[in-house]
Amino acid sequence: MSPDSTDDLSSSEGDFAESFDLADGRHLEVRRTTTKDASLIWGFYEGMTALDRRRRFFGAFRPDLDWCRGWADVGSRGGFGVIAIVRDEGNDAVEVAGEAGYALRSDGDGDLAVTVAQQWRGWLGAYLVDVLVRHAPIDGIENLQADVLLENGPMLATLQNRGPVALDHDDGVVRLSIGTAATPTWPKRDQRRRVLVEIAGGRWSGERQANEAGLATAVCSGPTRLGRRGCPVLKGEHCPLADDADAIIVLLDPDDEQTALMIESHLRMSPGVPVLARRARDRSEGEALDGRDAGMPEGCVEVESPPAHAVQQILSLVGKREPDASPQVYA
Numbered sequence: 275m276s277p278d279s280t281d282d283l284s285s286s287e288g289d290f291a292e293s294f295d296l297a298d299g300r301h302l303e304v305r306r307t308t309t310k311d312a313s314l315i316w317g318f319y320e321g322m323t324a325l326d327r328r329r330r331f332f333g334a335f336r337p338d339l340d341w342c343r344g345w346a347d348v349g350s351r352g353g354f355g356v357i358a359i360v361r362d363e364g365n366d367a368v369e370v371a372g373e374a375g376y377a378l379r380s381d382g383d384g385d386l387a388v389t390v391a392q393q394w395r396g397w398l399g400a401y402l403v404d405v406l407v408r409h410a411p412i413d414g415i416e417n418l419q420a421d422v423l424l425e426n427g428p429m430l431a432t433l434q435n436r437g438p439v440a441l442d443h444d445d446g447v448v449r450l451s452i453g454t455a456a457t458p459t460w461p462k463r464d465q466r467r468r469v470l471v472e473i474a475g476g477r478w479s480g481e482r483q484a485n486e487a488g489l490a491t492a493v494c495s496g497p498t499r500l501g502r503r504g505c506p507v508l509k510g511e512h513c514p515l516a517d518d519a520d521a522i523i524v525l526l527d528p529d530d531e532q533t534a535l536m537i538e539s540h541l542r543m544s545p546g547v548p549v550l551a552r553r554a555r556d557r558s559e560g561e562a563l564d565g566r567d568a569g570m571p572e573g574c575v576e577v578e579s580p581p582a583h584a585v586q587q588i589l590s591l592v593g594k595r596e597p598d599a600s601p602q603v604y605a
């Protein structure tokens with residue numbers, strides 16, 4: 275039940291609206307939220323299971339009406355929110371199917387959240403994320419970030435389809451970033467030195483130490499896990515994360531020919547940026563691999579282990595770089 279009878283279900287609010295005819299004759303309307311949607315959102319959250327609540331709010335948090343009003347009004351603070359409502363043939367609203375939105379982050383990206391009612395799952399979540407991704411460039415937002423519990427398979431799958439990079443891991447939570455135009459970029463107001471790490475699984479054991487040392491990290495799972503768009507570097511295109519990195523660490527399988535191609539492309543397309551990699555097992559024994567050069571690629575630095583040493587190695591490398599001449603990097 276709604277706690278606020280002044281709220282209504284008007285469909286003409288805001289500047290975004292899309293609707294779908296459903297097979298049963300009803301309609302699904304997706305439109306921008308306003309403060310009038312506060313009680314609808316509140317009622318929707320009240321109906322969530324404990325598991326969904328934990329996945330959405332990371333605990334037993336129960337949003338009250340004020341919280342919902344603030345979230346519904348996120349558009350007035352540089353963000354964007356939408357609600358999905360099912361209407362019957364008489365155009366009466368019958369249920370909330372989902373809600374999604376992003377809030378503006380201090381680093382210039384958006385902070386994304388999405389919830390879909392259990393009976394509407396399967397496609398609506400991906401669609402709502404798509405609505406946010408389409409709208410974000412209008413707000414000048416290049417990336418949408420989301421904190422996701424590592425146990426939240428559906429949300430991880432939803433974002434995985436968009437080729438995310440991991441910006442942080444903390445206590446069972448990963449912070450993922452998806453690009454709103456193509457590949458993710460570095461958050462434009464984060465002024466830390468930038469280290470792009472390419473590693474299968476998208477998790478680097480040096481991440482925490484690098485962050486504590488004042489480095490920003492973006493961890494990419496490599497070409498096989500990059501979603502529909504694929505890896506721009508392997509297509510001969512520029513990757514903005516590589517272009518604007520201060521150092522690139524390639525920890526993908528060093529015996530894989532694709533890894534050699536990635537390293538070669540990084541060296542060619544990001545001149546002056548240190549590229550660190552592992553020596554192929556076969557190569558470390560001085561054997562030629564399929565007749566190829568047995569050494570590290572020219573211009574590539576062998577990454578030190580353990581990770582703490584690698585972080586020190588990166589600090590010494592990026593510390594030696596001349597300041598970047600292009601001023602547009604840190605807006």
Ligand SMILES: CC(C)(COP(=O)(O)OP(=O)(O)OC[C@H]1O[C@@H](n2cnc3c(N)ncnc32)[C@H](O)[C@@H]1OP(=O)(O)O)[C@@H](O)C(=O)NCCC(=O)NCCS
Pocket residue numbers: 326327329330386387388389390391394395396397398399400420421422426427428429431432435
């Ligand atoms: C995350 C959420 C919005 C996704 O909704 P949805 O896209 O409509 O539908 P689903 O939940 O079925 O998830 C879709 C994807 O997850 C996958 N999936 C479903 N259950 C899964 C599981 N247990 N493990 C891994 N993947 C799973 C589906 O195969 C699908 O992936 P695909 O598009 O590659 O085929 C919805 O699950 C939800 O509201 N969850 C609770 C709130 C929440 O976690 N919000 C995110 C907070 S950041």
